[in-house]
Amino acid sequence: MTGLTQVAISARKAIRYTIYLIIFLMVGKVVLDAAIVVYKRTFPAPPPPPTIKFGKLTKVEFPDNKISAKLSYTLETPDGGFPKLSTQAKVFFMPKINPNLLSLDVATEKATSLQFTDGPQQISDTLYRYRSPNYPSVMEMNIVTGTFSISYDLTADRTPLDTKPPVAEVAASHFRSALSTADALPDDLTGPTSHDFFKLADAKLVPALSLSESDVVKVNLFRKDYDEFPSMTGKPSESNVWAIISGATSREQQIIASEYHYLPVDESQFSTYPIKTPEQAYSELQSGQAFIADLGLNKDGDTLKIRRIYLAYFDPEVETNFFQPIYVFEGDNGFTAYLPAVTADNYEE
Secondary structure (H helix, E strand, C coil): CHHHHHHHHHHHHHHHHHHHHHHHHHHHHHHHHHHHHHHHHHCCCCCCCCCCCCCCECCCCCCCCCCCCCCEEEECCCCCCCCCCCCEEEEEECCCCCCCCCHHHHHHHHHHHCCCCEEEEECCCCEEEEECCCCCEEEEEECCCCCEEEEECCCCCCHHHCCCCCCHHHHHHHHHHHHHHCCCCCCCCCCCEEEEEEEEECCEEEECCCHHHCCEEEEEECCCCECCECEECCECCECCEEEEECCCCCHHHHEEEEEECCCCCEEEEEEEEEECCHHHHHHHHHCCCCEEEECCCCCCCCEEEEEEEEEEEECCCCCCCEECEEEEEEEHHHCEEEEECECHHHECC
16 A cells, blocks of 8 residues: 555655646746747837849939928927938839820710710820710820810819718718729729818819818828838828819719829839938938928918928829829928938939
8 A cells, every 4th residue: 555655645746746737838938938028019129121223213303392491490399309210211103104096985985984075186105185975074184194174164064062962971972983894993092081071162162160061072192001101192181183063963073183193002112221310311401401291371481380291102193103102291270391311322313
């Protein structure tokens, strides 16, 4: 009996110590994994060097908006300093659209789907005009790039304003539906939307305070975020694809005005490039090198506070080779300025 008892005691001890060992190993693994995560967050591995496979980039073509003002800046961001940003960013390729024998046919089909069936009338080598057969509405299209504009003469026919315009969400839906019908609603035109109200006064559309006071609604369709950065246009509050929508039930009278300056981005073709630090970009802003996209309510000689600095992509309305990152500076009274984010030595002279 004594021998059996000793064996039983030894077996229980072995089981107990085995359980202790298993628990120790499990807890140890959890602690080790947590320690590794904390270490990686505290001391992240440096990113691979920028690939720079496109070579020297063409400069960012900001529009000539005639805004020029000498301003002074002070930095007052929410955290009191500069943001922590990566040292590099992606540059995406923007393929050029080449003319072909079917360019005019494709453009005419697109115009027809938007109810512009009279035409085409050639304006230049690439620009053609189409008209609505029933209303004073005109569409002009670049048959190579597919960009177009629409205008409706409200002085000749005010009937689109007889019915109150739809709410902004419905107006945006009408615009998207029209673009989809014309095969002009690309996959990346899925970013945020914005809207403004307008009313007709002295033969001009002027801002209205609310939907109830408005005659039409303007809707902006922005491009989606790329690499978690928003897409910004030459006018921060206006997209490159927008339309002014009436309350008319006839499709031919719903779009009072529109601009469609969409240019494709090839997400599969990109390269990484080194970018300026926020401190470097802010220094360039202070020295007057930034493009002022919106002066807001500020005027020449003002000192304004920069409240936010972040990276975005510039969405051009004219053909260019690359979809590039920019620094965005937002300040008091509606101020917005842009700077190319890629370091200067990576641009063509």
